[in-house]
Amino acid sequence: MNDKQVRVRIAPSPSGNLHVGTARTALFNYLCAKKNGGKYILRIEDTDLERTEQKYIDNIYDSLKAIGLNWDEGPDVGGPYAPYQQSERFDIYKKYAQRLLDEGYAYECFCTQEELDAEKEQAIKERRAYKYSGKCRHLTPEQKEELRKQGKKPVLRFAVPEGHMKFKDLVKGELEFDLGLVGDFVIMKSNGIPTYNFAVVVDDIEMKMTHIIRGEDHISNTPKQIMIYNALGAEVPQFAHVGMILAPDKSKLSKRHGATAVSDFIAQGYLPEAFVNFIALLGWSPSDGEEIKTLDEIAKDFDLSRLSSSNSIFEYDKLKWMNGHYIRHLPIEDITNRAKAYLTDYDLSKYSEKQLQQIIESTREPISLLSEIKDGVSYFFEDELTIDEDVKNDILKTDLGKEVLDAFLKLCDELKFEDVEEIHHQLEAFRGVFKEKGIKPKQTMWIVRGALTGRTRGADIGVIISVLGKDRVVERVKKAMAI
RNA sequence: GCUCCCAUCGUCUAGAGGCCUAGGACACAUCCCUUUCACGGAUGCGGCAGGGGUUCAAAUCCCCUUGGGAGUACCA
Numbered sequence: 140m141n142d143k144q145v146r147v148r149i150a151p152s153p154s155g156n157l158h159v160g161t162a163r164t165a166l167f168n169y170l171c172a173k174k175n176g177g178k179y180i181l182r183i184e185d186t187d188l189e190r191t192e193q194k195y196i197d198n199i200y201d202s203l204k205a206i207g208l209n210w211d212e213g214p215d216v217g218g219p220y221a222p223y224q225q226s227e228r229f230d231i232y233k234k235y236a237q238r239l240l241d242e243g244y245a246y247e248c249f250c251t252q253e254e255l256d257a258e259k260e261q262a263i264k265e266r267r268a269y270k271y272s273g274k275c276r277h278l279t280p281e282q283k284e285e286l287r288k289q290g291k292k293p294v295l296r297f298a299v300p301e302g303h304m305k306f307k308d309l310v311k312g313e314l315e316f317d318l319g320l321v322g323d324f325v326i327m328k329s330n331g332i333p334t335y336n337f338a339v340v341v342d343d344i345e346m347k348m349t350h351i352i353r354g355e356d357h358i359s360n361t362p363k364q365i366m367i368y369n370a371l372g373a374e375v376p377q378f379a380h381v382g383m384i385l386a387p388d389k390s391k392l393s394k395r396h397g398a399t400a401v402s403d404f405i406a407q408g409y410l411p412e413a414f415v416n417f418i419a420l421l422g423w424s425p426s427d428g429e430e431i432k433t434l435d436e437i438a439k440d441f442d443l444s445r446l447s448s449s450n451s452i453f454e455y456d457k458l459k460w461m462n463g464h465y466i467r468h469l470p471i472e473d474i475t476n477r478a479k480a481y482l483t484d485y486d487l488s489k490y491s492e493k494q495l496q497q498i499i500e501s502t503r504e505p506i507s508l509l510s511e512i513k514d515g516v517s518y519f520f521e522d523e524l525t526i527d528e529d530v531k532n533d534i535l536k537t538d539l540g541k542e543v544l545d546a547f548l549k550l551c552d553e554l555k556f557e558d559v560e561e562i563h564h565q566l567e568a569f570r571g572v573f574k575e576k577g578i579k580p581k582q583t584m585w586i587v588r589g590a591l592t593g594r595t596r597g598a599d600i601g602v603i604i605s606v607l608g609k610d611r612v613v614e615r616v617k618k619a620m621a622i
Numbered sequence: 623g624c625u626c627c628c629a630u631c632g633u634c635u636a637g638a639g640g641c642c643u644a645g646g647a648c649a650c651a652u653c654c655c656u657u658u659c660a661c662g663g664a665u666g667c668g669g670c671a672g673g674g675g676u677u678c679a680a681a682u683c684c685c686c687u688u689g690g691g692a693g694u695a696c697c698a
Contacts (some may be wrong), residue, residue: 152698159660189698251694268624269694294696311627320625321694330694335698357691382628382691389690417634420647424635445637448662449628450691457634457648467661505660566657584657596659 144350145177149210150339153183154190155401157202159392159405159453160354160384161428163418167352167381167446169208170322170419173438177349181213182342183224185447186332189259191226202401206411207434211347213562220346225338235341235371236326244370245326247293248275249286271296271322285378295327297337297366309379310446316318316362324363336360340367348376352443356379377442382450392453408510409458409483413465417458421451431464463507474501478512485520494606497559501598518592519606524615526593526622534589542618543586548613556609562601590619 144341149165151157171306181203183190200215212218214488222228239245253273262269274296278286284294292473304316326337333341343351358380368375386396398404406415412433419437420430423446432440439553466474475496479487487495518524526535534540550569555561570580584600 146648147690150698154698190697248696257698263623266623269623314626316626325696330696334696339698354692356692357698358626360698380627387633391691420634420635422697428636429649445636447628451635452633454633460648463661532630563657570657581657588658594658598658600657 142265143349145172145175145176146180146347147172147345147352148180148182148340148348149208150182150184151199152187152190153185153192153199154187155195156198156402158399158402159404159418162202162208162401163384163421164353164381165203166206166415166419167349167379167423167441170423170438170441171350171352171443172211173435174441178211178270179208179225180218180346180348181210182346183214183226184335184338184566185224185226186335186338188226188332192424198400199404202405202592205343205405206401206415208415212457225342225347227260227335228338228342229332232327232338232341235330236333236337239297239326239367240295242370243298245295245297246276246321246323247278247283248289248296248325249278249283250275250291251291268320269322270320270484273298273323273325276323279530292329294329295323295328296323297363297370298362299323299366304365305333305377306361306365306378308358308361309350309443311375311380313360314357314358314361318366319363321363326367336363337367340364340373342372343376344368344373350377350379350443352379352381354383354445354446356383380448381446382448384418384421385452386449386455387452389450389452395412396453397455407464410465410469410477410509412469413462414444416465417461420457421453422447427618430451431461445583459507463505466503466506466509469501471496471500474503474509481510481513482516484513486517489520490606497606499596501602505596512563518594518597519603524593524618525610526589526619527595530589530595531622532594534586534595535622539578539582540586540589541620543583544590544616545577546572547587547590548616549611549612551616554604554609554612556612557585559599559601562604566601587616 147168147483149161149168151161151165169178169179183196183199185196203210210216212220212223214223217223236245238437240247258272259269273296275296282292299318299321302318304318306314308314324336325334327333361378361380365375372536384392384417386392388396392399398407401414405411414431415434416430416437419432423438425440426442426445427440475492478499488496498516498519499512502512506515535544547569550565554565566584570583573583574580585595587597588597588600588603591600591607597603607615
């Protein structure tokens, strides 16, 4: 490669919330910049005035920030090539368009939608691939004047030359296209707004992009874009086209498969760390086989050569597992703080921060979504415990249940409530008594757990007893005995 | 239809001619641990789409078939 500073970009269109596919593209660009000490730029491609909405722009900012992909230059932070929002760059595109017009690389086309549709229909009838005829290519100045007088507004079309276009893609390898198959495409719409293919190139030139990393759905745009680079006498950046992210049924990922927006995943309880880690593995693989990595670690290890050229399917199973892994391994203070967002229905002031952490610590193990924490800790907060029917019938109402609870109630007088370790020891002795009578330790504890939580599963029993404290433990046991 | 891209366990992938009786991760199964569910650990199940070449040697290179994906807009 060259020794220029690497400059890459993510250029989302604000016509929807930030999509996972876009997020992954952003991630790869970000990683490429970080790895090479380059710059990672955010550019908002809002030339589609109809579909652009401010809330989507906000969502893009928020989502990108949430997963840690902060940009070096962008609409909000500015930069040497501002503005970074296409709707504010219309005069720049006009200038470049005029240049292409003047130099004969582009021409005005006055064809109406009807004419174009007719051409298209004809092509279909002849079972021929459609391509614009180029009939406006050689309009005389007089003809154009006449058309203009009729009130027709022209579009600007790029005059596609004959021949073949070849370029080397960093992940796909050598790619070749027959330009005879691509028609003269529109670069400026009749309303004076540039089309995508034109605006990207102008911006990428102006913003000095060195690498274009994007989804392979852009492969067919690439020859068109390269032609524009060439016509403008600009250096062509390196391209790297990655496979797409597909839904489990191999179709395009859509809402019907669940969430598609990064913000949806986060709202569902996925941790940003886990989410980025997971999407990084979709199309990229670590050199050491170690899959659990922080963003920084991934950046250190990142290399375009390890990008995959095939599509990958977005499966929730692994994401969930990974999310659970992060929930279990991130510092407890951190997880506790984030968990609070899901516990707003509870009166958290009931417990000290330390106790809250104990609660979360012993509840975080089995969950894979942070949102599950709410249900997981409910019995710590309910004043009126809800007891599962089968816990009532199969556990608490039994003779053994009464016996165990009676004994446990007596034990409460000696229990060292403030010391979880000690509680465990005392419990061990407690279980031992029943074990001698042939009652399995797990059965004994099941009964105590049932009385205290109303469930058969939950946090560490020592923590439950300690955090609940003597008063509530005794109260709950008595209530359970009265069932 | 036309053009382009892709093809290793169910899924994500390692593999850049011999290191491959194809490695890892998720999922699944069994076992162990255990105060529950889990977590963790161990073991197992499972794949080079098919067919031709090239080569002493092919998952790796070439061709064909099949399958999948993308593009084909005055959308990005």
